[in-house]
Amino acid sequence: NAGVMQNPRHLVRRRGQEARLRCSPVKGHSHVYWYRQLPEEGLKFMVYLQKENIIDESGMPKERFSAEFPKEGPSILRIQQVVRGDSAAYFCASSLEGSTNEKLFFGSGTQLSVL
């Protein structure tokens, strides 16, 4: 009963390095969402992807951040040249149909710490 799998669970990077966060959705789900959570705050939407397509990236910074969800393999959130402000928990969620009332299945997140 594989849910959403995110790895790594913890990631430490020095300023200027690249961070790659992986998300494998629930088997059969083709809709993936990335959210960021800062301490003491709720989640903030970053990007919504279907297989091979970015549907909505309105919450993702224009620079240094990119996301993909290839035909095969996990979804990747990539942060280039990380800065201390990128330190946060990054959550991935998936759904079967992408409809607004649909239950989202969440992973346990990747905690990114930038030194």
Added chain:
Amino acid sequence: AQTVTQSQPEMSVQEAETVTLSCTYDTSENNYYLFWYKQPPSRQMILVIRQEAYKQQNATENRFSVNFQKAAKSFSLKISDSQLGDTAMYFCAFTHNYQLIWGAGTKLIIKP
């Protein structure tokens, strides 16, 4: 602007008591869905209950129920017969396009 306000940063109650978590939101849309999610120490978000805004009847899910007041844009969560396993962060959220708009959460502690 789409916002969610959870005015109680932290609450604690004794096991078996009833507790209500408050949530107000702001949206100009008429059709949307509201959710309560639970985040235990494992960090994984777990759906507790959801409500469709065009339905007047309040959603219930076992010990969990909501008081949805659409005109007041209020969506509180009531947990009856609270259990130790209910200890977690609770987040209120609603849909806006493809996104969920989230509150900052309420930390709920159930004391034995």
